[in-house]
Amino acid sequence: MPISPPPTIIDIAKRAGVSTRAVSSALNGTGRVSEQTRSVIRQIAEEMRYQPRLAAQLMRARTTGGVALIIPTDQAEASESGAHGPLMTNFVDLGETEGIRFHFDFVSKARAAHDPAPQSFKGAYVDGAIVTDSMPQVPALRDYLMSQQRYPWVCINEEAPYCVLSDFDDAAREAIRLLIGVGHRNIAFAFGPLDFISHASARSSFEKAAREYDLRVENESRAYFPYKPRREGIAEYVAWATEVLRRPDHPTAFLCSDMRISRAVIYAALRQGLLVPEDISVTGMGTTGDAEKGYPCLTSIEPDFRALAELSYQMLKELIEGEQCVQSTRRVPGKLVSRDSVANVPRGMLCG
Amino acid sequence: MPISPPPTIIDIAKRAGVSTRAVSSALNGTGRVSEQTRSVIRQIAEEMRYQPRLAAQLMRARTTGGVALIIPTDQAEASESGAHGPLMTNFVDLGETEGIRFHFDFVSKARAAHDPAPQSFKGAYVDGAIVTDSMPQVPALRDYLMSQQRYPWVCINEEAPYCVLSDFDDAAREAIRLLIGVGHRNIAFAFGPLDFISHASARSSFEKAAREYDLRVENESRAYFPYKPRREGIAEYVAWATEVLRRPDHPTAFLCSDMRISRAVIYAALRQGLLVPEDISVTGMGTTGDAEKGYPCLTSIEPDFRALAELSYQMLKELIEGEQCVQSTRRVPGKLVSRDSVANVPRGMLCG
DNA sequence: CTGTTAGCGCATTCAG
DNA sequence: CTGAATGCGCTAACAG
Numbered sequence: 001m002p003i004s005p006p007p008t009i010i011d012i013a014k015r016a017g018v019s020t021r022a023v024s025s026a027l028n029g030t031g032r033v034s035e036q037t038r039s040v041i042r043q044i045a046e047e048m049r050y051q052p053r054l055a056a057q058l059m060r061a062r063t064t065g066g067v068a069l070i071i072p073t074d075q076a077e078a079s080e081s082g083a084h085g086p087l088m089t090n091f092v093d094l095g096e097t098e099g100i101r102f103h104f105d106f107v108s109k110a111r112a113a114h115d116p117a118p119q120s121f122k123g124a125y126v127d128g129a130i131v132t133d134s135m136p137q138v139p140a141l142r143d144y145l146m147s148q149q150r151y152p153w154v155c156i157n158e159e160a161p162y163c164v165l166s167d168f169d170d171a172a173r174e175a176i177r178l179l180i181g182v183g184h185r186n187i188a189f190a191f192g193p194l195d196f197i198s199h200a201s202a203r204s205s206f207e208k209a210a211r212e213y214d215l216r217v218e219n220e221s222r223a224y225f226p227y228k229p230r231r232e233g234i235a236e237y238v239a240w241a242t243e244v245l246r247r248p249d250h251p252t253a254f255l256c257s258d259m260r261i262s263r264a265v266i267y268a269a270l271r272q273g274l275l276v277p278e279d280i281s282v283t284g285m286g287t288t289g290d291a292e293k294g295y296p297c298l299t300s301i302e303p304d305f306r307a308l309a310e311l312s313y314q315m316l317k318e319l320i321e322g323e324q325c326v327q328s329t330r331r332v333p334g335k336l337v338s339r340d341s342v343a344n345v346p347r348g349m350l351c352g
Numbered sequence: 353m354p355i356s357p358p359p360t361i362i363d364i365a366k367r368a369g370v371s372t373r374a375v376s377s378a379l380n381g382t383g384r385v386s387e388q389t390r391s392v393i394r395q396i397a398e399e400m401r402y403q404p405r406l407a408a409q410l411m412r413a414r415t416t417g418g419v420a421l422i423i424p425t426d427q428a429e430a431s432e433s434g435a436h437g438p439l440m441t442n443f444v445d446l447g448e449t450e451g452i453r454f455h456f457d458f459v460s461k462a463r464a465a466h467d468p469a470p471q472s473f474k475g476a477y478v479d480g481a482i483v484t485d486s487m488p489q490v491p492a493l494r495d496y497l498m499s500q501q502r503y504p505w506v507c508i509n510e511e512a513p514y515c516v517l518s519d520f521d522d523a524a525r526e527a528i529r530l531l532i533g534v535g536h537r538n539i540a541f542a543f544g545p546l547d548f549i550s551h552a553s554a555r556s557s558f559e560k561a562a563r564e565y566d567l568r569v570e571n572e573s574r575a576y577f578p579y580k581p582r583r584e585g586i587a588e589y590v591a592w593a594t595e596v597l598r599r600p601d602h603p604t605a606f607l608c609s610d611m612r613i614s615r616a617v618i619y620a621a622l623r624q625g626l627l628v629p630e631d632i633s634v635t636g637m638g639t640t641g642d643a644e645k646g647y648p649c650l651t652s653i654e655p656d657f658r659a660l661a662e663l664s665y666q667m668l669k670e671l672i673e674g675e676q677c678v679q680s681t682r683r684v685p686g687k688l689v690s691r692d693s694v695a696n697v698p699r700g701m702l703c704g
Numbered sequence: 705c706t707g708t709t710a711g712c713g714c715a716t717t718c719a720g
Numbered sequence: 721c722t723g724a725a726t727g728c729g730c731t732a733a734c735a736g
Binding site: 370 | 705707708709713
Binding site for chain 1: 355358403404406408409411425437440441444445453455458460463471475476501502582583586587589590612615616622623625627640642644645646647649692
């Protein structure tokens with residue numbers, strides 16, 4: 001049997017012997033309808049499995065109730081930033097509680113090069129956009145966003161006219177306090193590419209905290225790794241960590257701004273017979289998923305994705321609704337979560 | 353200045369001094385318009401930055417040109433299945449080349465419990481759906497999909513009336529041939545929860561290949577791990593691997609159906625002074641991202657996400673367009689990709 | 705061959 | 721509570 005076309009309010013109106021206006025009122029709670037007819041109409045709508053057509057609603061409405069979540073992605077490193085997963089699921093949650101349609105819109109470097117306008121800005125079915133980080137990878141997109149006026153947008157973890165940024169100051173302090181508390185004095189820092197705001201911000205937070213706690217970090221114990229795709233990066237991290245750990249007075253703890261660097265350090269340590277966390281402590285930075293995808297699970301600093309999502313949406317909402325001027329950049333503190341990669345400094349290495 | 357509303361074909365028609373029909377024809381290549389007026393109209397549309405309103409197009413069209421990619425997700429383990437990333441980016445690519453709107457629709461266990469109909473089935477803005485695996489986590493969704501008639505759907509890596517499944521037979525053979533080729537004879541198997549089709553299918557592929565190559569796998573060298581969330585799982589893997597590796601005649605290679613198990617084995621080995629890959633070889637199964645997010649990068653079996661996406665879309669297209677009966681379940685071979693976790697069996701352990 | 709007119713589709717809402 | 725108008729892109733039917 002051919003599937004009958006979806007019912008419209010007209011079908012319902014006929015069946016109920018009322019006008020379409022009555023149906024609309026009854027279902028949306030607008031206008032005036034008697035409780036009597038309202039419940040009859042509801043009943044019938046239920047039976048016929050009525051669902052309003054989004055297209056028809058969008059035709060009428062001046063505002064769409066939709067928000068694009070724009071995710072710049074270079075196909076090659078699609079899976080590298082573990083942040084997209086948690087961000088998306090948090091936006092899904094938010095969409096459910098706030099009743100808005102989030103439209104996930106991946107824009108690839110290749111596409112942006114020949115047409116920088118994101119797909120979701122094309123059909124007039126969103127009111128604005130939230131843009132996730134990793135924009136340095138897709139510069140054309142940024143230029144386009146700045147140049148257009150129609151859609152308000154706010155950035156997550158990226159400087160922009162309106163943005164919300166992770167703040168790692170507290171978490172960095174906490175991490176260093178934790179390490180000092182269990183006896184570590186000789187600590188190494190390792191950072192990912194500083195043109196990514198998360199790494200740059202982690203660095204400044206760590207350096208600030210180190211100063212506050214009078215921690216001396218040797219220059220040889222500081223590393224800055226440029227961007228390398230995938231495996232190449234890791235090989236470099238391992239080489240560095242191996243080198244550092246060969247020194248007789250090597251550090252007993254490593255603070256890293258990237259999970260892969262952390263993993264590389266652990267690997268390098270283990271290969272020289274140094275156990276983690278018994279001999280060497282390591283912390284990471286990134287998502288829960290990445291922290292728990294290997295062993296030992298990493299004590300690490302994590303962005304507060306929930307808050308990032310909520311705040312960015314709040315800002316966007318203000319921008320969409322109001323002439324109201326909102327605070328243009330906000331910060332949300334990251335948090336340190338303790339797992340299994342930090343322990344007391346070994347007896348033999350205690351100094352003072 | 354207030355932003356002027358987006359232009360419509362009416363605005364263009366006025367500006368060009370023609371009818372709206374002419375504009376529509378010119379822009380869509382339907383009907384007949386002289387090259388003359390066509391280029392004039394195109395010019396004007398360009399200048400005015402005209403974009404057709406999706407809502408208006410959808411109103412008229414009987415088919416929407418949209419496809420939902422339904423991703424069942426339990427918030428808690430959102431980041432666990434690394435497959436979502438590669439799948440999504442492949443669908444984005446596909447959407448660009450095929451000119452279809454893919455609508456990513458995450459459905460959480462919680463939501464499905466009180467309303468099993470996916471959001472994307474509500475407003476009549478897609479023609480059908482592709483459903484990714486991990487459905488066992490959200491059983492209500494499956495029941496709903498089976499019960500409804502309106503939208504055709506095809507499953508990826510999950511048994512269903514229409515589905516496309518990864519086939520690891522060839523890759524498993526290749527993996528075992530690789531290991532045997534470099535001298536391994538004493539091999540262990542470790543599998544994740546068998547109620548996930550990927551693990552179950554990996555198991556049968558490995559067992560089949562083992563028989564073909566006359567490989568004897570001791571019963572103590574086989575492990576089946578039930579589903580445990582996150583860290584708990586890993587601790588168990590490590591305990592098992594540690595135990596196995598303590599045996600004097602321990603295996604020299606581990607074939608695992610999950611990257612986390614692989615990582616746990618490597619960790620356990622390293623802690624007992626066994627190097628990977630020099631002393632112990634390990635393979636994994638999963639995504640490129642997970643294989644390269646730690647060290648050593650894992651030689652592993654990977655689903656062919658590109659083909660999975662393409663085939664599932666082809667099938668769905670046939671279902672949407674045709675009364676045509678399509679082949680109802682198709683298989684796409686996974687592939688073995690060599691990285692750094694497999695090497696020659698150590699001299700001392702060579703047998704025969 | 706080139707073009708126009710007159711609806712269609714459907715949920716919402718203003719004026720009765 | 722009802723009738724009719726609105727929003728906009730598409731297309732069958734018709735005219736020059």
